[in-house]
Amino acid sequence: MKQSQLFTKTQRNAPKDESSVNAQLLIRAGFADKLMAGVYTLLPLGLRVMKKIENIIREEMNAIGGQELFMPSLQPKENWLKTGRWDAMDDLYKVKDKSDREFALGPTHEEIIVPLAKKFVNSYKDLPFAAYQFQNKFRMELRAKSGILRGREFMMKDSYSFHLNEEDLDNYYEKAKTAYFNIFDRAGIKDQTYLTFASGGTFSKYSHEYQTATPAGEDIIYICGKCSLAINKEIKPEVETCPECQGKDFREEKAIEVGNIFKLGTKYSAPFDLSVKDEKGEKKTLVMGCYGIGLGRLMGTVAEVYHDNRGLIWPESVAPFAVHILSLNKNAEAEKLYNELMGKGIEVLYDDREASAGEKFADADLIGIPCQLIVSDKNMKENEVEIKNRKTGEKSFVKFSAAEIIKNLNEKK
Amino acid sequence: MKQSQLFTKTQRNAPKDESSVNAQLLIRAGFADKLMAGVYTLLPLGLRVMKKIENIIREEMNAIGGQELFMPSLQPKENWLKTGRWDAMDDLYKVKDKSDREFALGPTHEEIIVPLAKKFVNSYKDLPFAAYQFQNKFRMELRAKSGILRGREFMMKDSYSFHLNEEDLDNYYEKAKTAYFNIFDRAGIKDQTYLTFASGGTFSKYSHEYQTATPAGEDIIYICGKCSLAINKEIKPEVETCPECQGKDFREEKAIEVGNIFKLGTKYSAPFDLSVKDEKGEKKTLVMGCYGIGLGRLMGTVAEVYHDNRGLIWPESVAPFAVHILSLNKNAEAEKLYNELMGKGIEVLYDDREASAGEKFADADLIGIPCQLIVSDKNMKENEVEIKNRKTGEKSFVKFSAAEIIKNLNEKK
Structure with a gap:
């Protein structure tokens, strides 16, 4: 899209x-x-x-x-x-x-x-x-x-x-x-x-x-240190030892x-x-x-x-799209890549907006699609695309080719 | 299923x-x-x-x-x-x-x-x-x-x-x-x-x-005999000629x-x-x-x-399954076919019930899956499956093979 x-x-x-x-x-x-x-x-x-x-x-x-x-x-x-x-x-x-x-x-x-x-x-x-x-x-x-x-x-x-x-x-x-x-x-x-x-x-x-x-939880649970079974706070007074392994060592979360x-x-x-x-x-x-x-x-x-602090980071399995293409004033090239990746069944969000690089980077990080592909003047000079992992921030450069990009994505799975 | x-x-x-x-x-x-x-x-x-x-x-x-x-x-x-x-x-x-x-x-x-x-x-x-x-x-x-x-x-x-x-x-x-x-x-x-x-x-x-x-309709429409545009009865008094082609010849449905x-x-x-x-x-x-x-x-x-009068007849595009296998006391063979067709991505309902042939035929016609495959003793002797088209009632016999059946189904599309 x-x-x-x-x-x-x-x-x-x-x-x-x-x-x-x-x-x-x-x-x-x-x-x-x-x-x-x-x-x-x-x-x-x-x-x-x-x-x-x-x-x-x-x-x-x-x-x-x-x-x-x-x-x-x-x-x-x-x-x-x-x-x-x-x-x-x-x-x-x-x-x-x-x-x-x-x-x-x-x-x-x-x-x-x-x-x-x-x-x-x-x-x-x-x-x-x-x-x-x-x-x-x-x-x-x-x-x-x-x-x-x-x-x-x-x-x-x-x-x-x-x-x-x-x-x-x-x-x-x-x-x-x-x-x-x-x-x-x-x-x-x-x-x-x-x-x-x-x-x-x-x-x-x-x-x-x-x-x-997670710190956002509304419930309190006690997790058995031995077997990882947990007990909800509401029944903890009546359950003192782990029903699974009889452990007595719990941490609160x-x-x-x-x-x-x-x-x-x-x-x-x-x-x-x-x-x-x-x-x-x-x-x-x-x-x-x-x-x-x-x-x-x-x-x-x-x-x-x-x-x-920059935004969401979706696991691949539930991400709205697999790949987010960011075009930095390179819409002709980016669109080519977009069509090729879509043609190979990859779900792509393609940032084709008239907006600054900073805005695009910030929005991509906020939306949190796992893989960002940056198509820029600098990268195109080397006939490359920059692949950025939203989670780790890790960057790599691969040849400007849908096949190479897919290979790179699959290798990282 | x-x-x-x-x-x-x-x-x-x-x-x-x-x-x-x-x-x-x-x-x-x-x-x-x-x-x-x-x-x-x-x-x-x-x-x-x-x-x-x-x-x-x-x-x-x-x-x-x-x-x-x-x-x-x-x-x-x-x-x-x-x-x-x-x-x-x-x-x-x-x-x-x-x-x-x-x-x-x-x-x-x-x-x-x-x-x-x-x-x-x-x-x-x-x-x-x-x-x-x-x-x-x-x-x-x-x-x-x-x-x-x-x-x-x-x-x-x-x-x-x-x-x-x-x-x-x-x-x-x-x-x-x-x-x-x-x-x-x-x-x-x-x-x-x-x-x-x-x-x-x-x-x-x-x-x-x-x-x-359809005779079951709650509305009455007037269909232009010339261009097939229709007019709802509720506005027909004010619309006497077809707004598309100025035709005056309508049939009521x-x-x-x-x-x-x-x-x-x-x-x-x-x-x-x-x-x-x-x-x-x-x-x-x-x-x-x-x-x-x-x-x-x-x-x-x-x-x-x-x-x-026997039941539903689904168009392929919206049918709950593409194929209905009826096993007439031939569950070993029918199950083999079921698994093979499923393996090739065909949606199959497989009647593996302990029921009479008459009951199975009647239920299959009532449910209305477009293609029925009948696996019976008689057909197996010829190493064949009977393919019955729910809509036309047309029967044909093809070799007992998932590939042959799929070929036959595709030819009829």
Whole structure:
């Protein structure tokens, strides 16, 4: 894409009403726009990052047998009364019809997927299965803060798994754990992300969170020095030794919850009588698990982990573009390179604007595309392009040729 | 995908509360599930069709310079008061906060994109530009009917274009017209789809709709026998001769509105004072166009146009899978073929269920994947596979080899 065509622009100053680094940088760099507290527009650059994250999650969910679907946001009150959450859930948005019929605005989808599953699951042979979606959720956060980390409206991947018994749930739950680590690995934050014991709910005593250590975190976790399992502060008083290795040596860190997985048991299947007969003809209520990742939150977390005082530094896997060409008054040559790289399937942002070299360098560093290619008079005299690594600042010069540049990029992977 | 793994199932009987063919077939075949009137879940097969449609639209929008973004559903009341639509728009869902602050639940996004554009457009040099999104819309339809054609919650592509003057809008508007025909062409319904004059609104006397002729249509259009331009019944009394060719010979058809394009003029830019100085230093309020396509409605329209008494018949471009392998007790051989075709990048649904041949044939015809491959004892004796074209019923036999099958499929394209 040509930067002159991009309708958004970078902003020199951080927005006054945002204290979090992720929102400041994402807004300044033109990835997001704040509509109101906790509600953001994803601008073209930000949406590209979100789509990369979405595809990583989709591949990992498919790899453990997840089936993608898309459920509605408008949800019947009856379903929420059935599980008791119409009154119990404090942050549920409620909408009224002209005829005063009420609906919930979906903050999560157990109330929808359980009756849906009931229509298709007739036999224990139909089990297990798992379904997931990418969907905008709504939660009435009174004090939305932390930028895009905690929103009133936010894009979420939510999966639900259905099982004949607890053993089968346990089996899938372990697969989900691995899939989640794969996702955080591919998004570039595995080294900072810890499987964390947290409060559980009705069925299992504890649930699992994925917590990414960063000073911007809203949560406090205690990381076992021996095995790296973590424990959320909220349950630390009752958990003194590591449940995994019995270690007693913990370090405290601030962290962002980037995902969570729950064993739900029959909490939601029972109210809808979602059950089958097992092989012996005995009626069994289905056992469920649920698995969530907030995509905006994950993007914000990556921004918190990867930035410096000049701007964002995207890991390649989620970067809006792979390469940023900066033309310093060399648009004919730069455009040739742009077309050649695009022709070879490389995603390129090409700064063809009439702007000073300083402005282009500053914007490129703020936007944070991993590789900058500088096409300048000086470089062209040597028939070269300068390749600058946004993260390390490392510079190298290669022949002015798309093939040579791609070779150089691949070597560095 | 293996059909035994698919959590949905086909249903023998049409749902009693659906009178439209599209909803009956989409529900029976396991593409959609009705949560309540006008609100549907897209099941895995249906979501695959929607993603195909989404990608076609995305490519055509990008081709005319559209920039994809994603705007929120929760929208500040102030913005809607500013355009007068908080009170004027009859089907606007309104949501309240705990603190009784009110929000609109977005039925369209002029109220969001105009103030957004105002943040970035500083000069006439920033024009023109166009931005679009795929986003769930909410409209309080009291009598949602016609299956997925008219929903309370529905997936929509909405684009907005911004211009310095009317000539520039006219220019983009023509490009959008072409892009829309490309979309309907690729979705397989171009021959039935007519550019239609309809009532306009404040700025231009008329707007344009894209109407697909089918007996299931809610609208009545009059198609010019000479040039194929159509006129919506609502404006026919005032338009007696064809505005394109002055023809007077019209035929009446029922039709579904699958898209619409509007010249908005300054209707939404004026209330937000979205303006720039032109080259002469004169202040100009921006001129806008907007361009919508309902994705669910497009899917429903394709279902209305392409079906027979046995079920759906998807055009290749939007089919959930390209090929449906039916194994008649030949799972070892069928699975080999499945893996080989998948390995060559073909999207395959493989019916590996323990079910009768009759059930498999009936389900395959109901689901409507364009090409059926039948692996049976009889065919295997000849080392052959039977290829059946869902649309024509034409059968052919080719060697049991992925390469031969792909060759055969490509020849028929």
